[in-house]
Amino acid sequence: MTRTVYINGQYLPEAQATVSVFDRGFLMADAIYEVCAVLEGKLIDCQGHFTRLRRSMAELSMNLELSDDALLEMHRTLIEKNALDEGLVYLQLTRGVVDRDFAYPPEDTPPTLVAFTQDKAIVESALAKRGARVATQPDLRWHRRDIKTTQLLYPSMAKMAAKAAGADDAWLVEEGYVTEGSSSNAFILTQDNVLVTRELSTDLLHGITRAAVISLAEDEGLAIELRAFTPDEAKSAREAFMTSATSMVTSVISVDGHLIGSGAPGPVADKLRAHYLEHSRAHAM
Structure with a gap:
């Protein structure tokens, strides 16, 4: 089964889910991430992970327009589309696509948000x-x-x-x-x-x-x-x-x-x- 991946508001087959070579996450590791565990098709401690994501964003002056409710809905959609029963949802937020420079890009630069699922035996480890x-x-x-x-x-x-x-x-x-x-x-x-x-x-x-x-x-x-x-x-x-x-x-x-x-x-x-x-x-x- 081909995984469905989320990237910037779209749900795409993993082979079609690509990020620009000019993305600062790729060039500068200018990115943060979170991992939510999934048991029986449901998210574990997701609100804590969303809160920590917001904290990381604040520490690095990153922006994301999506609310926590929207993030939750995106996670649930990925779980459903990938029929994930047990495993994880990985989310990564970067500062976006811009010519390579050590200085941060303008604040209105759109960020890059990607997420995907991964099957993993958590309980019977x-x-x-x-x-x-x-x-x-x-x-x-x-x-x-x-x-x-x-x-x-x-x-x-x-x-x-x-x-x-x-x-x-x-x-x-x-x-x-x-x-x-x-x-x-x-x-x-x-x-x-x-x-x-x-x-x-x-x-x-x-x-x-x-x-x-x-x-x-x-x-x-x-x-x-x-x-x-x-x-x-x-x-x-x-x-x-x-x-x-x-x-x-x-x-x-x-x-x-x-x-x-x-x-x-x-x-x-x-x-x-x-x-x-x-x-x-x-x-x-």
Whole structure:
């Protein structure tokens, strides 16, 4: 089945959905994006993703005339046209088409908005069942990681370096502390049953799933500390896990080859994953 792709107000077969070579997203990575998970044909946490999209737009002085209701309708139309039951909807907004220049184009330059669906097994994830192995890599990204830009080359490099080391993913480390994963937020559960994850700042992405999981953990009565932690703290933790729109809650079972706990997905992470799935289904749109 040929996918239907959204581009600037049109729904087109993917082979016909093209963007100009002069688009600033292509030339300058002058673009932001969001990814919404889809379960049973419905969107998960989409309002949080739309809110973060607006925040990224404001930080980069980008404009988009579409309302959140219009964005929701576009997402739902893509899901319907592609008969998507489980997977994701990817949205990307660029500053538009203009001759190459480091200076921003005039404010009235029309932006480019594209979106597409992708089938992906989220609930029955093989990685979530066995747990992820991570390898630490230096965090060499720019210092506005709170803006969800398409500048993803270094996270890709870090992920590939982790895979070359026999791991599934990377945890990025700066000044001795874990910032986040290559495409996820990082958590540990201490031996004293305190859930630790880094506080929000420009150093990391303000994860939508992260926020939901923290709220669910509070409902479970878990003590929570918002602070940075070291790789050694992670290695000595009772459990560790990562969160993102597509991984939801996925246990981390080793760091740099050092097993965490029993070396299997932990009960707290598994419980939070189950609660998150239940919460997501109940509030899906």
